[in-house]
Amino acid sequence: MNPAAGGEGATPARLRKRPTWLINRAHGVSYKLLSEGFGAVGTHGYHYRLLAALAEFGPCSQADLARSTGVDGSDVVAALNELAEQRLVKRAPDAADRRRNTISITAAGRRRLTALDDVLDGIQDRLLAPLSAAERQQLVVLLDRVLQHHES
Amino acid sequence: MNPAAGGEGATPARLRKRPTWLINRAHGVSYKLLSEGFGAVGTHGYHYRLLAALAEFGPCSQADLARSTGVDGSDVVAALNELAEQRLVKRAPDAADRRRNTISITAAGRRRLTALDDVLDGIQDRLLAPLSAAERQQLVVLLDRVLQHHES
DNA sequence: CCGAAATCATTGGCACAACCAACATTGGCT
DNA sequence: AGCCAATGTTGGTTGTGCCAATGATTTCGG
Numbered sequence: 001m002n003p004a005a006g007g008e009g010a011t012p013a014r015l016r017k018r019p020t021w022l023i024n025r026a027h028g029v030s031y032k033l034l035s036e037g038f039g040a041v042g043t044h045g046y047h048y049r050l051l052a053a054l055a056e057f058g059p060c061s062q063a064d065l066a067r068s069t070g071v072d073g074s075d076v077v078a079a080l081n082e083l084a085e086q087r088l089v090k091r092a093p094d095a096a097d098r099r100r101n102t103i104s105i106t107a108a109g110r111r112r113l114t115a116l117d118d119v120l121d122g123i124q125d126r127l128l129a130p131l132s133a134a135e136r137q138q139l140v141v142l143l144d145r146v147l148q149h150h151e152s
Numbered sequence: 153m154n155p156a157a158g159g160e161g162a163t164p165a166r167l168r169k170r171p172t173w174l175i176n177r178a179h180g181v182s183y184k185l186l187s188e189g190f191g192a193v194g195t196h197g198y199h200y201r202l203l204a205a206l207a208e209f210g211p212c213s214q215a216d217l218a219r220s221t222g223v224d225g226s227d228v229v230a231a232l233n234e235l236a237e238q239r240l241v242k243r244a245p246d247a248a249d250r251r252r253n254t255i256s257i258t259a260a261g262r263r264r265l266t267a268l269d270d271v272l273d274g275i276q277d278r279l280l281a282p283l284s285a286a287e288r289q290q291l292v293v294l295l296d297r298v299l300q301h302h303e304s
Numbered sequence: 305c306c307g308a309a310a311t312c313a314t315t316g317g318c319a320c321a322a323c324c325a326a327c328a329t330t331g332g333c334t
Numbered sequence: 335a336g337c338c339a340a341t342g343t344t345g346g347t348t349g350t351g352c353c354a355a356t357g358a359t360t361t362c363g364g
Contacts, residue, residue: 027178072324138294148282
């Protein structure tokens with residue numbers, strides 16, 4: 001074996017400093033925390049996004065949900081099926097436009113959403129544990145600037 | 153339609169400020185840039201990781217590669233097959249330990265690696281375009297602190 | 305020294321996110 | 335009326351990160 005080889009989990013220097021690598025790894029950690037946190041309460045990532053949009057913007061069509069949450073239309077259908085089965089949202093045909101369904105969040109849906117909010121806040125805290133409040137804010141601002149640039 | 157609904161890509165406030173959301177979206181942008189950049193030169197993400205480890209640590213076994221790059225052993229096999237087919241790495245049985253293959257990077261592999269380095273640097277630049285050099289460094293430091301915490 | 309346990313390369317498959325294609329129905333425009 | 339766009343839905347594809355099992359080989363405990 002090569003003497004220079006740390007042998008262990010010594011990540012190559014070429015990767016260690018690259019933002020794309022760091023973001024990729026951070027996403028891995030974040031996803032793991034999310035999926036284990038959400039899995040414990042029997043939901044998946046899309047569910048939260050949809051409930052959040054419904055709670056904030058009020059009843060709307062599935063196409064609107066797809067646009068505001070970035071979830072693909074076909075995935076919206078599947079997620080809404082699961083949410084409706086648990087009575088967390090209500091699907092009703094729109095009388096004015098018979099192509100559309102009007103989706104609205106139920107009282108149980110709102111309760112579930114606030115419960116998920118707590119779960120999610122706990123996850124943020126574990127994810128950013130080594131950072132101070134100021135540093136967390138810094139990270140949020142920097143990422144937000146990057147994203148805003150790539151969305152326009 | 154609800155009057156409060158931006159209708160457009162108005163992301164719910166619950167999501168907009170959450171680090172996990174920002175990281176998730178940043179990963180989406182990063183991945184898109186990477187896959188289009190790497191795709192243009194006919195490689196995939198794993199290839200770069202393996203070449204980087206081989207160039208930095210010298211010849212080693214596939215299991216060592218798996219450990220240093222975080223790539224699963226089974227995926228290392230597949231990626232090395234493709235790299236060996238292009239003569240970018242060499243697979244040789246290890247005489248001292250007949251379970252192992254000794255993997256080494258070729259001259260062509262090093263050339264490919266430096267070419268990919270340039271591609272990758274360009275991608276970092278496009279990804280972090282709206283940030284100053286100091287801010288980029290800040291972002292790297294913050295993410296690195298977070299990751300170091302979750303790897304130990 | 306010998307059997308048990310660990311290590312290595314390899315094959316195969318699984319789950320999940322993200323996306324895309326097609327389609328039938330309905331609405332709006334001219 | 336006639337054409338184009340939007341909607342909900344079904345079904346499929348791709349890529350990543352995993353995990354399980356297996357045969358060959360080495361290492362370790364007693």
